[in-house]
Amino acid sequence: MRKIRNRKRKMNVFFAVILLALVLSTALMFTLFIFGINISLKSTYQVDNLSEIFNLPNLKYWKWPYVMEPDHEGVFGNYLDVFERLKLDKPNGYIVGLFNKELVEARIQGDILTCSLYTILYAGIGALCATFMPMFMGYLCSMYRNKVSSIIYALVLFVIxxxxxxxxxxxxxxxRSIRLYDTFIGEWLRRSTFTNMYFLIFFAYFRGLSSGFSEAAEIDGASQLSIMFRIYIPLALNIFFTVYLMIFVAYWNDFTTPMMFLPSKPTLSYLVYYRTTYDSGGDLNYATKRMAALMIFAIPIIVIFSIFNKRLMTNLTMGGVKE
Amino acid sequence: MEATKTLTRRQKRNIFFGLMISIPILMFILFYVCINANTILMAFKHYETIEGEYGYKVTFAGFKNFKTVLQMLFWGENWYMLKNSVVLWFFKLTIGLSVSIIFSYYVYKKMLGARFFRVILFLPNVISNLIMVYLFRYLVNTLIKAPNSNFGILEDANTAFAPILFFNLWLGFAGQTLLITSAMSSINESIEEAAQVDGVNSVSELFYITLPMIMPTLTTFIVLSIAELFVDQMSLLTFYDQFGVDGKLQTIGFYLYQEVYKSELVPTTQWSPSTPNGRLSYSELSAFGVMISAIVIPLSFGVRKLLNLLDPNEN
Incomplete structure (x- = not known):
């Protein structure tokens, strides 16, 4: 009998057609990026000239008579311009309070550095809250088996x-009523929810662990808190970090939530979206500047992906991490 | 001190459990129960500003907010948002999911370049939609012009829908492919080996072995897609600027986000047939949400039940 060692099949017409579709899809993605990088390195005049649009950057277009007095010239001129101009300063007001209503006169304010700090607070700490809470509840419900934990489990399934x-x-x-609108604390609290898929992943993981560790530690006099933080949670750090990375990347790219709930604390994605797309009449309303701003925004996440791509592409199953 | 000594191991565990879950449960009550209950309450409220104060006069609105939403939905070109949402959902569910399955099958079978394509297909999950949209928009507008116009195809509401739909389908493969490939990987190899020994070709193997075996994953995708039906913004927020999107291109997901962002409890100009450029108030938007949830919740439960009945693994 012929032995089949793995799932691999021979190339045939069916797979050849799929290969062609995949090659086309990949080619479109690479074309977009190469085109974008090329545009970001050109002078606005060269891009406005349609016959030059697919040519490589030409330094002559950065000088007189094509450009009067550029702030910065050369292939990185747009990037330097963007670093200087990528900032926001606009008035913003809203009413807060439940019974005693008050008008808060805030400003949408930030440059690249401030917005990077806001991004760390929003995506970095927000993702920590969004990862910790399902892990915490997953641990409690799997290790303390009682009616309440069964109800919580059913509740999570119902909410999902x-x-x-x-x-x-x-x-x-x-x-706004509880005065947590437009504050990082409010956003961290809002993100600290356990009624999601990650709860089920952590629950299944902890349930698969032996209760012998906890019994032995209890005999040795360890408190319930020590058992949780010193024994079980360290065992789940691998899944914790994977979930954290996934949520962090999603928060990093998200501009809709900060725009809605943190209007005067723009994150980098909010800043880039606002200045390159929403605010179409602004001084970054040139394809060259927009592309440069978008490329600056993409770099950190591409670096993160290159380092952690295996972890990000890992499959979280109900019971652990499957590579 | 004496009291703590008399506590049994079980009592200690129960006290610890009770104390620990109290905070997450409180958060759940505040940020899930209160917010969703407030949506229902707001849907039946009418807010008015009080002259010289920042407070509001709140009155019971009955079904007036629901009536305004229905009036808005079928006024002028607004019904397009309903049509576009359904069309987008239908294409994502049929073409999008089918192509994702086929791509996943290719990767799963470890064909030529499978590992490379797996990474490439995943990339849009990591790279911001903002970047992908702007690159796509610029390239397409530069290369393809709208008929009888110097403007790009995406600048004309009559021609923009198809390329935007294509973009959404194309990027939609990203997350799905990884999950479907993972589901395929959990299929018992001996079943496939037996099929291959019996001479089953790759297409038959996909349809008669692989697909039925990953039916639970596909059921989840289909059920989740129903929830997406009225939430999907079709990336319109990034395709167009603050001046908004032509009525012919909107989806309900986009409309809801944009209205909440630009409106208030009492908007500066209230939407009505005589002021169509006005905005719906938060109460009316809540009524819109309640109406949509009333359709989507039973629909997703019904579809899940139906698909479970059809699932060969369940039988």
């Missing part, structure tokens, strides 16, 4: 299966 749409106006109104 019940798609509620259109709660954002209520959420904005609620956050």
């Amino acid at each position: 299966a019940t798609p509620i749409v259109g709660a954002t106006p209520s959420a904005v109104n609620f956050m």
Whole structure:
């Protein structure tokens, strides 16, 4: 009998057609990036000249008579311009309070450095809250088996299966009422939810661990808190870090939530979106500058992906990490 | 001191459990129960500003907010948002999911360049949609012009829908491919070996072995897609600027986000047939949300039940 050692099949017409589609899809993606990088390195005049649009950057277009007095010239001129101009300063006001209503006169303010700090606070700490809470509840519900933990498990399944749409106006109104709107603390609290898929992953993982560790530690006099933080949570750090990375990347790229809930604390994605797309009349309203701003924004996440791509592409199963 | 000594191991564990879960449960009540309950309450409220104060006069609105939403939905070109949402959902579910399955099958079978394509297909999950949209928009607008116009194809509402739909389908493969490939990897190899020994070709293997075996994953995708039906913004926020999107291109997901961002409890100009450029208030938007949830929740439960009945693994 012929032995088949792995799932691999021989190339045939079916797979050849799929290969062609994959090659085309990949080619489109690379074309977009190469085109984008090329545009970001050109002078605006060269890009405006349609016959030059696919040519490589030409330094003559950075000088007189094509450009009067560029702030910065050369292939990195747009990048230097963007570093200087990528900032926001606009008034913003909203009413807060439940009974005693007050007008808060804030400003949407930030440059690249401030917005990077806001991004660390929003994506870095926000992702930490969003990862810790399901792990914490997953641990409690799997290790302490009682009626309450069974109810919580059923509740999580119910929330995941019940798609509620259109709660954002209520959420904005609620956050304003409790005066946590436009604050990082409010956003971290809002993110600290356990009713999601990650709870199920952590729950399954902890349930698969032996309870012998905890019994032995209890005999040795360890408190419940020590057992959780010194024995079990360190065992789950691999999954914790994977989930954290996935959420961090999603928060890093997300500009819609900060725009809605942190209007005067622009993160980098919010800043880049606002200045390159939303605010179409602004001084970055040139394809060259926009491309440069977008490339600057993409670099950190590409670096993260190059370092952690295996971890990011890992498959989180109900019971651990499967590579 | 004496009291703590008399506590049994079980009591200690129960006290610890009770104390620890109290904070997450409180957060759940605040940020899930209160917010969703408030959505329902707001849907039946009418807010008015009080002259000289920052407070609001709140009155019971009955079904007036729901009536305004229905009026808005079928006024002028607004019904396009409903149509576009359904069309986008349908294409994502049929073409999008089918292509994702086929690509995943290629990667799963470890064909030529499978590892490379796996990374490439995953990339849009990591790279911001903002970047992908702007690159796509610029390239497409530069290369393809709208008929009888100097403007790019995406600048004309009559021609923009198809390329935007293509973009959304294309990027939609990203997350799906990884998950479907993982589901395929959990299939027992001996089943495939037996099929291959019996001379089953790759297409038959996909349809008669692989697909039925990953049916639970596909069921999850389909059920989740129903929730996405009225949430998907079709990346319109990044395709167009602050001046918004032509009514013919909008989806309900985009409309809801944009309205919440630009409106208030009491908007400066209230939407009505005589002021169509006005905005819906937060109460009306909540009513819109309640209406959508009332459709989507039973639909997703029904579809899940139906798919479970059809799933050969369940039988």
